[in-house]
Amino acid sequence: QSALTQPASVSGSPGQSITISCTGTSSDVGSYNLVSWYQQHPGKAPKLMIYEGSKRPSGVSNRFSGSKSGNTASLTISGLQAEDEADYYCCSYAGILWVFGGGTKLTVL
Amino acid sequence: QVQLQESGPGLVKPSQTLSLTCTVSGGSISSGSYYWSWIRQPAGKGLEWIGRIYTSGSTNYNPSLKSRVTISVDTSKNQFSLKLSSVTAADTAVYYCARDTAMAIDYWGQGTLVTVSS
Numbered sequence: 574q575s576a577l578t579q580p581a582s583v584s585g586s587p588g589q590s591i592t593i594s595c596t597g598t599s600s601d602v603g604s605y606n607l608v609s610w611y612q613q614h615p616g617k618a619p620k621l622m623i624y625e626g627s628k629r630p631s632g633v634s635n636r637f638s639g640s641k642s643g644n645t646a647s648l649t650i651s652g653l654q655a656e657d658e659a660d661y662y663c664c665s666y667a668g669i670l671w672v673f674g675g676g677t678k679l680t681v682l
Numbered sequence: 683q684v685q686l687q688e689s690g691p692g693l694v695k696p697s698q699t700l701s702l703t704c705t706v707s708g709g710s711i712s713s714g715s716y717y718w719s720w721i722r723q724p725a726g727k728g729l730e731w732i733g734r735i736y737t738s739g740s741t742n743y744n745p746s747l748k749s750r751v752t753i754s755v756d757t758s759k760n761q762f763s764l765k766l767s768s769v770t771a772a773d774t775a776v777y778y779c780a781r782d783t784a785m786a787i788d789y790w791g792q793g794t795l796v797t798v799s800s
Contacts, residue, residue, distance in 0.1 A: 576728065607785060607786070609785075609786040609787070611729075611787075617792075618778060618790040618791065618792055618793055619729065619778075619787075619790055620790075621786055621787065621788050624783075624785055624786035624788070625785055625786070630788065662728065662729055664729075664731075664786075664787070669742050669745075670731055670733075670742060670743075670744050670745070671719075671731040671782075671787065672731065673728055673729040673730065673731060674728070675728045676728045676729070
């Protein structure tokens with residue numbers, strides 16, 4: 574099972590919006606509505622930001638939103654803030670296991 | 683709120699078995715329909731799901747590690763454990779334990795660094 578494909582890095586200025594893509598296959602992203610997104614600051618554990626493709630856990634800002642089309646899922650962060658600078662990982666169920674993306678480093682300029 | 687804490691040796695010799703335990707607090711490991719997962723992250727690299735266990739004892743493992751992995755649960759101690767055999771330097775990573783709702787992995791431990799070196 575190969576890792577999901579994410580861009581290595583994205584950047585944006587405060588107040589702007591950015592989108593991170595996550596491309597899988599018909600065996601994972603395309604087959605299940607079980608894509609989640611995690612934010613990880615340096616030296617910290619990942620934090621769940623989006624689950625089931627577009628749902629936000631309690632306490633997560635509504636500036637974070639998720640979507641899916643075919644084999645590709647996306648995370649959009651609107652109104653970028655300095656605190657959003659972190660690594661972001663997508664994750665999809667793949668039948669018998671969870672598979673993660675390679676991660677995207679978000680830089681807030 | 684549930685909390686998870688990994689514990690175990692930080693240094694393991696090549697060819698030996700890595701053993702870690704995760705202690706769950708803030709709720710019973712047996713309550714609710716949850717899986718309990720292990721995930722690892724080599725320094726500077728991405729996340730890799732290792733496997734999970736349901737409170738019934740049923741397990742799912744990453745096929746890439748399946749031959750070397752055993753995950754078990756001790757409900758009396760509110761703990762679950764990971765054993766990874768025949769380790770090499772490639773198994774050096776931060777190991778996380780986490781709660782898995784079957785829809786997402788929602789609560790994570792802080793992680794523990796395990797180095798494989800002689």
